[in-house]
Amino acid sequence: xxxxxxxxxxxxxxxxxxxxxxxxxxxxxxxxxxxxxxxxxxxxxxxxxxxxxxxxxxxxxxxxxxxxxxxxxxxxxxxxxxxxxxxxxxxxxxxxxxxxxxxxxxxxxxxxxxxxxxxxxxxxxxxxxxxxxxxxxxxxxxxxxxxxxxxxxxxxxxxxxxxxxxxxxxxxxxxxxxxxxxxxxxxxxxxxxxxxxxxxxxxxxxxxxxxxxxxxxxxxxxxxxxxxxxxxxxxxxxxxxxxxxxxxxxxxxxxxxxxxxxxxxxxxxxxxxxxxxxxxxxxxxxxxxxxxxxxxxxxxxxxxxxxxxxxxxxxxxxxxxxxxxxxxxxxxxxxxxxxxxxxxxxxxxxxxxxxxx
Amino acid sequence: xxxxxxxxxxxxxxxxxxxxxxxxxxxxxxxxxxxxxxxxxxxxxxxxxxxxxxxxxxxxx
Ligand code: SF4
Ligand code: SF4
Numbered sequence: 001x002x003x004x005x006x007x008x009x010x011x012x013x014x015x016x017x018x019x020x021x022x023x024x025x026x027x028x029x030x031x032x033x034x035x036x037x038x039x040x041x042x043x044x045x046x047x048x049x050x051x052x053x054x055x056x057x058x059x060x061x062x063x064x065x066x067x068x069x070x071x072x073x074x075x076x077x078x079x080x081x082x083x084x085x086x087x088x089x090x091x092x093x094x095x096x097x098x099x100x101x102x103x104x105x106x107x108x109x110x111x112x113x114x115x116x117x118x119x120x121x122x123x124x125x126x127x128x129x130x131x132x133x134x135x136x137x138x139x140x141x142x143x144x145x146x147x148x149x150x151x152x153x154x155x156x157x158x159x160x161x162x163x164x165x166x167x168x169x170x171x172x173x174x175x176x177x178x179x180x181x182x183x184x185x186x187x188x189x190x191x192x193x194x195x196x197x198x199x200x201x202x203x204x205x206x207x208x209x210x211x212x213x214x215x216x217x218x219x220x221x222x223x224x225x226x227x228x229x230x231x232x233x234x235x236x237x238x239x240x241x242x243x244x245x246x247x248x249x250x251x252x253x254x255x256x257x258x259x260x261x262x263x264x265x266x267x268x269x270x271x272x273x274x275x276x277x278x279x280x281x282x283x284x285x286x287x288x289x290x291x292x293x294x295x296x297x298x299x300x301x302x303x304x305x306x307x308x309x310x311x312x313x314x315x316x317x318x319x320x321x322x323x324x325x326x327x328x329x330x331x332x333x334x335x336x337x338x339x340x341x342x343x344x345x346x347x348x349x350x351x352x353x354x355x356x357x
Numbered sequence: 358x359x360x361x362x363x364x365x366x367x368x369x370x371x372x373x374x375x376x377x378x379x380x381x382x383x384x385x386x387x388x389x390x391x392x393x394x395x396x397x398x399x400x401x402x403x404x405x406x407x408x409x410x411x412x413x414x415x416x417x418x
Contacts, residue, residue: 106410132410132414159409160409184410187417218417218418226413242412247414259415
């Protein structure tokens with residue numbers, strides 16, 4: 001039996017190397033930390049070395065002190081643990097296979113004046129295993145119409161509904177959220193103020209925005225607040241597109257698409273079923289574009305916590321180009337405002353993003 | 358060091374009898390003098406924590 005104590009990365013902690021620095025993600029706590037590449041290689045190699053042995057390879061005392069502080073940090077945050085050398089192989093690595101019991105996992109449904117096809121669409125989505133819904137009411141939304149939509153959702157026993165509706169001063173949104181507990185978020189567009197309130201024991205977010213976020217051109221934002229330190233998301237990102245994989249959208253005219261911002265239509269909900277649309281040869285063409293194939297993203301340490309966008313690209317003629325609405329540069333590790341980048345000006349105009357409210 | 362671990366029911370188990378030494382997983386972190394982490398940033402968003410579905414369907418801003 002060996003007495004040597006070695007350090008190991010917890011199997012649940014995920015490492016991603018970028019071109020300039022690396023990321024260590026703790027999905028069970030929903031945290032992630034940027035670390036230097038030198039520390040990344042020490043942890044990633046899993047050499048069965050003790051901390052003392054690793055410190056001994058430092059070139060001078062100062063370097064050893066810095067490395068010590070890193071080890072301390074990793075231990076304090078329970079990202080690594082110590083164990084006897086002869087037991088170090090007993091910890092099974094996590095499997096990064098991705099699957100969910102759904103042909104379509106999430107859907108964006110735009111709703112017009114009468115919500116004519118809504119019941120049928122929701123019923124079809126349920127059959128396809130859809131787990132999360134985004135309903136966007138594109139017309140005026142008096143309380144009676146809103147209640148009608150929510151009753152339809154209730155009838156279909158939907159689980160996770162995210163609602164986008166226009167502001168109506170007469171609606172008591174908080175009461176509505178209390179009544180319909182399947183609501184995960186309600187975004188009130190064209191509201192007088194910008195505000196965010198957490199309701200129902202924080203399970204639902206009520207968000208007021210002065211912008212009309214129902215307009216799909218607002219979508220595709222890449223920002224740290226949207227990063228997802230989650231194991232399922234990480235596994236999905238290794239093989240699939242983190243936005244469009246198993247996604248479907250039905251626009252206000254009934255056109256079936258990959259997302260409301262992508263122009264290609266695969267038929268109309270009045271004429272074909274969602275299943276027929278999915279079976280069309282090009283429907284799944286974005287599903288397997290992962291971050292390792294996308295220019296710049298493939299060098300980014302955030303690529304497995306970040307979400308992708310294939311509708312707004314830095315180079316619209318290249319399906320593998322970086323998302324337009326990302327202001328992060330993984331080569332300098334700096335964020336800038338993407339909308340103020342002069343190199344993006346023409347593309348912003350081309351997509352018609354400059355003129356949205 | 359006390360090798361006994363209390364379970365909820367008040368039952369005592371001897372950690373030495375487990376296939377590996379449970380104590381080592383948490384007990385040793387204080388051995389190294391703390392000098393403060395460098396170049397390490399911590400993140401985590403409230404909104405993410407309370408979401409049931411693991412990702413955002415769309416990201417509008
Ligand atoms: S592809 Fe882009 S625009 Fe479409 S839903 Fe995803 S993030 Fe939004
Ligand atoms: S470069 Fe931007 S879009 Fe690409 S992975 Fe990094 S943060 Fe995400």
